Amino acid sequence: MLNPKEVYELLRAxxxxxxxxxxxxxxxxxxxxxxxxxxxxKNIIAANEGNAVAIAAGYHLATGKTGLVYxxxxxIGNAINPLVSLADKHVYSIPMILLIGWRGEPGIKDEPxxxxxxxxxxxxxxxxxxxxxxxxxxxxxxxxxxNKARVKAEKDNEPFAxxxxxxSFERYEMKKKVACSCTxxxxxxxxxxxxNLNSGEIVVSTTGKTSRExxxxxxxxxxxxxxxxxxxxxMGHASSxxxxxxxxxxxxxxxxxxxxxxxxxxxxxxxxxxxxSKGNFKYIVINNGSHESVGGQPTVxxxxxxxxxxxxxxxxxxxxxxxxxxxxxxxxxxxxxxxxAFLEIRVRPGSRADLGRxxxxxxxxxxxxxxxxxxxxxxxT
Numbered sequence: 001m002l003n004p005k006e007v008y009e010l011l012r013a014x015x016x017x018x019x020x021x022x023x024x025x026x027x028x029x030x031x032x033x034x035x036x037x038x039x040x041x042k043n044i045i046a047a048n049e050g051n052a053v054a055i056a057a058g059y060h061l062a063t064g065k066t067g068l069v070y071x072x073x074x075x076i077g078n079a080i081n082p083l084v085s086l087a088d089k090h091v092y093s094i095p096m097i098l099l100i101g102w103r104g105e106p107g108i109k110d111e112p113x114x115x116x117x118x119x120x121x122x123x124x125x126x127x128x129x130x131x132x133x134x135x136x137x138x139x140x141x142x143x144x145x146x147n148k149a150r151v152k153a154e155k156d157n158e159p160f161a162x163x164x165x166x167x168s169f170e171r172y173e174m175k176k177k178v179a180c181s182c183t184x185x186x187x188x189x190x191x192x193x194x195x196n197l198n199s200g201e202i203v204v205s206t207t208g209k210t211s212r213e214x215x216x217x218x219x220x221x222x223x224x225x226x227x228x229x230x231x232x233x234x235m236g237h238a239s240s241x242x243x244x245x246x247x248x249x250x251x252x253x254x255x256x257x258x259x260x261x262x263x264x265x266x267x268x269x270x271x272x273x274x275x276x277s278k279g280n281f282k283y284i285v286i287n288n289g290s291h292e293s294v295g296g297q298p299t300v301x302x303x304x305x306x307x308x309x310x311x312x313x314x315x316x317x318x319x320x321x322x323x324x325x326x327x328x329x330x331x332x333x334x335x336x337x338x339x340x341a342f343l344e345i346r347v348r349p350g351s352r353a354d355l356g357r358x359x360x361x362x363x364x365x366x367x368x369x370x371x372x373x374x375x376x377x378x379x380x381t
Contacts, residue, residue: 001137004033004172010143011068014150016097018059020044021052021070022265026101026166028295031070032174035297045297047264048236049075053082053159056096066154070099072294073121073163074114074233078265083128087159095153097146098130098161105165112362113207113233125161132161137168178289178298182348183323186286187213189345193257193284194218196331200376201253203228204242206262207235208293209351210286214257215358225360226372232362236265239283243273246281249373253280255335260287260301267309274314274340281340283315288349296349310342317341 007030019038023031023045034043046052049071056067071079079098087094104110104118125132131152133145145162153160190213197203205211211230218225229245231238242256263270263285273283289302307318316339321327327345334343360368 001170002168003170004030006139008033010146016068018042018067020046020055022049022075023291023294023297024072024101025294027070029169029172032295033172036175049078050082053079057086057094060094066095068097072101074117076124089158093157095157096159097149098159100161100163102163102165130159130161135162135164178349180348182346184347186347191217203255204238205230205257206238206259207231212355212357226368229369230365236262240269243277246277255282258285260299261291271313277340279338279340283342285344287344288347290349292349306344315340315342320344322346
């Protein structure tokens with residue numbers, strides 16, 4: 001396995017001093033080391049992978065230097081447009097190194113949302129015309145590959161990808177922690193929300209630990225899962241899924257529970273949601289200021305005014321809760337409002353070490369959910 005410090009030093013020796021991307025579980029040790037040893041203006045955690053490619057392009061245009069973009073392979077989809085219409089040699093011809101975590105590698109057990117992406121990762125790069133190497137776990141060979149990536153990217157003025165398998169890096173725990181004085185804990189917040197929903201209200205929850213915790217809360221309370229659509233993968237799209245339901249199920253309250261990283265990833269969606277959603281659309285963002293599921297690297301969630309953004313986009317009622325008293329006070333108004341409403345809940349990072357995963361497959365979740373909609377006699381428009 002590779003020592004993150006050694007890989008970082010190899011990159012710096014090649015003149016790579018600018019890092020940008022979206023953290024990934026396969027790369028979390030490397031990303032953590034970069035975060036601890038690089039200034040904040042040289043390590044940018046982007047909203048999404050397309051943004052990261054564009055930032056690296058801007059850095060090159062200003063300096064003539066090559067940056068490194070890190071991402072999970074699922075992020076290739078977000079990055080395709082700027083890769084082919086900005087960085088590609090047929091357009092602006094911009095060099096950069098892509099470090100891609102390979103979730104769902106064929107033959108390696110992984111979660112359902114990663115299987116297809118893992119199968120087509122190398123095919124996608126080949127289709128895009130991006131040269132790549134599968135990063136060796138031996139440091140001497142990795143040294144050769146990193147040099148090759150930099151030389152090839154700069155010689156041909158185009159991106160070059162290094163693909164890292166899930167167990168490529170030795171464990172490294174990030175020393176920088178997200179500054180947070182929050183007293184609320186996400187799982188306790190979710191328990192409160194679910195307890196205070198009416199029986200017919202539908203929940204659409206974001207990928208990651210939020211959906212895992214909702215599943216376990218339902219199990220613990222002896223409740224069914226038919227009213228919960230637990231999004232796996234598709235980070236940043238839970239709110240748009242919820243909007244589609246809201247437009248079709250006009251008489252049913254839809255409660256979308258999102259995270260700060262997901263909210264930021266496709267934040268432009270909030271303007272469309274605010275414009276088109278009905279009064280029974282309730283949007284909750286549980287903000288812990290971090291990409292907790294993939295290593296705890298910070299988001300800008302604590303630096304921005306989410307309720308202000310939601311209000312400017314057109315949400316009629318907007319709230320922020322930072323403690324239990326505020327949560328209990330605002331939630332009553334939020335859930336009972338006849339207008340579409342937005343609620344940011346600030347919590348401290350962290351989750352139970354023994355947190356499990358849903359036992360139902362995504363397809364089983366879909367069938368159970370759709371059966372509930374049909375059997376409840378809900379008018380669909």
